[in-house]
Amino acid sequence: MTDTPRWLLAPMLVAGSLLLGPQAVRAQAPERNGKAVVDEQCAKCHAKGEGGAPKIGDRAAWAPRMKRGMDALALSAIRGHGGMPARGSRADLTDGEIKAAINYMFNPASAAAAKAAPAKSAAGERAHRLVGGVDIYLGLMRAPERKGKGYYHVSIVLRDHASKAEIKDAQVEGRVATPMTGETKKLEPETVNNAFSYGNYFQLPGKDPYTLTLQIRRPGAPAPVEAKFDLKR
Ligand code: HEC
Structure with a gap:
């Protein structure tokens, strides 16, 4: 990099900041909570179990998936999986929002409780x-x-x-x-x-x-x- 001429560096920086643009803006917006994300997007399929989607609050359907661990499950939702489109067709959702949405769908009551008392967030606790x-x-x-x-x-x-x-x-x-x-x-x-x-x-x-x-x-x-x-x- 040290011997890159200045005239080349400037346009590279511009291109770089253009690439970062949308994420940088998005990162400043506060994260939506699980319920908000689910109501807005995931419920389209997960409310009624469209295409075999595990239903919201159906712990028997979610439990075996949760066993794989939140990171693995979130990755599967981020990449898409079977009838599950990548990020639930919402490219702007952050990984944190995806995880919050999954927690909420696994157990709406405890996700709400976890929000009230973060120390007790017990999803998956055994x-x-x-x-x-x-x-x-x-x-x-x-x-x-x-x-x-x-x-x-x-x-x-x-x-x-x-x-x-x-x-x-x-x-x-x-x-x-x-x-x-x-x-x-x-x-x-x-x-x-x-x-x-x-x-x-x-x-x-x-x-x-x-x-x-x-x-x-x-x-x-x-x-x-x-x-x-x-x-x-
Ligand atoms: C267009 C319909 C649709 C939307 C919208 C949708 N899903 Fe899904 N989702 C599915 C289907 C169908 C499956 C079952 C796929 C399978 O297991 O083969 C699924 C499965 C999943 C799984 C389990 C994946 C696995 O590997 O077991 C997760 C996690 C998930 N969805 C999260 C979400 C989240 C979070 C949202 C909202 C941001 C969302 N989904 C929105 C259809 C949808």
């Missing part, structure tokens, strides 16, 4: 236990796709605490119970969008407090690992 060298992450999702009252999808992700490696070869049994009744089921290996977990459906009708007791058997381990969670819903 209960966690460390037992017998195994990190256990619990996910509990309402399952409106299942007929019958009060169905929830219970899923867990297991990691070896020492190596951080995901454990995919365990036998996992879950018992969901109140002091009065209970149901024991195997949690089946599931792979959704490349994310591995163990899961099954359980019925949790009424308002009773339920606990989930897990028995996790790893091949070669002398004894099963047992963990208990209170199911908050």
Whole structure:
């Protein structure tokens, strides 16, 4: 650059600032919140599930996608994916606005709450236990796709605490119970969008407090690992 003649530099700078123009202007505008972006644009398809678009507030449809992580999901929305046009056909949306919109569509209520109390922004937050060298992450999702009252999808992700490696070869049994009744089921290996977990459906009708007791058997381990969670819903 040092020996570039001055007369060449000037037009280059002009061209550079022209290229930066629209973004520079846009960056100064305040970011719209998730709800505003969704109402204005994303709802066109995501309100009714046009072309298989996951619907706003349908956590069962969003949860497996959210498991891929916000960055991956936002990238997919930014680039476009299947029937999903790049940036939802709104090239002027910033990455931050796209993420806010996704958070809002995943859980309109908690996105609103997160705005009121940013410290508690809990989208995707999972209960966690460390037992017998195994990190256990619990996910509990309402399952409106299942007929019958009060169905929830219970899923867990297991990691070896020492190596951080995901454990995919365990036998996992879950018992969901109140002091009065209970149901024991195997949690089946599931792979959704490349994310591995163990899961099954359980019925949790009424308002009773339920606990989930897990028995996790790893091949070669002398004894099963047992963990208990209170199911908050
Ligand atoms: C023209 C219709 C349309 C509009 C507008 C639209 N979407 Fe979508 N979107 C879809 C469809 C269809 C899918 C399902 C694509 C699939 O999974 O094959 C989808 C899927 C997605 C996904 C999941 C992608 C994945 O990899 O699983 C995200 C995230 C998303 N949309 C975000 C948005 C956001 C944010 C907006 C608003 C800025 C928006 N969409 C606007 C049609 C739309």
